[in-house]
Amino acid sequence: MSPLRSLFATLFPRTCACCGDVLVGDERRxxxxxxxxxEYLPSSAAPDNVAERKLLGRFDFVAAMALCSYVKExxxxxVVHAMKFRGNxxxxxxxxxxxxxxxxRDGRFDGVDVLLPIPLHWLRRLxxxxxxxxxLCRGIAQVWPRPVSVGDVVRHRYTRRQSLQKASRRVENVHRAFRVKHPERLAGKHVLIVDDVLTTGATVAACASVLAAVPGVRISVAALTVT
Ligand SMILES: [Zn+2]
Incomplete structure (x- = not known):
């Protein structure tokens, strides 16, 4: 490390986004x-897959998984709070x-053709x-190369934040929130819907329901966390 870089690193050490400890060596973020x-979950093939249990019966999917369990404290x-509300x-x-x-590692998602991030309404994105x-999709593609769908599905209705809604209101809140803008780009593809938190599954189900109308599409789901 050059003396200038070393001085910079001493004055402004990189810190862990979660606990605030100084990062060392190859540690990133x-x-x-x-x-x-x-709070890691077992692979998607393990019994009692929580992500699949939440989505079962709501739309047809090939496989669903979540990396971690989202629990209080x-x-x-x-990590999710730092991602969403601290601009990290x-x-x-x-x-x-x-x-x-x-x-x-999972193996059940090998046939996925394209990654589809749950779209945000342009106002929320702004x-x-x-x-x-x-x-998240950009990071996935760095280690598991797949194209990321941009603008093929849009969120055209502004909805209140799902986390502020009671479970019973969440389905209604996202009803008809999404629209497939470019069905031709997704036709015949195995699409992986990617979300940060899978709570009731209402948002993913609303997105999947419009996607399911695209000819020949197959759907899988990956969430960073599941409640
Ligand atoms: Zn830490």
């Missing part, structure tokens, strides 16, 4: 302790890489400055 402390929850875009990409490595699911 999160320290190894936080990465190891994430959990590491994964802090690089953390979004890093967590996408973690999700991508899990998809690579407010936050980025779509955290799109950044």
């Amino acid at each position: 999160l320290c190894l302790r936080c990465i190891a402390g994430l 959990g590491v994964a929850r802090s 875009t690089e953390l979004c990409v890093e967590m996408g890489r973690q999700l991508g490595m899990a998809l690579l 407010g936050r400055g980025y779509n955290q699911s799109a950044l």
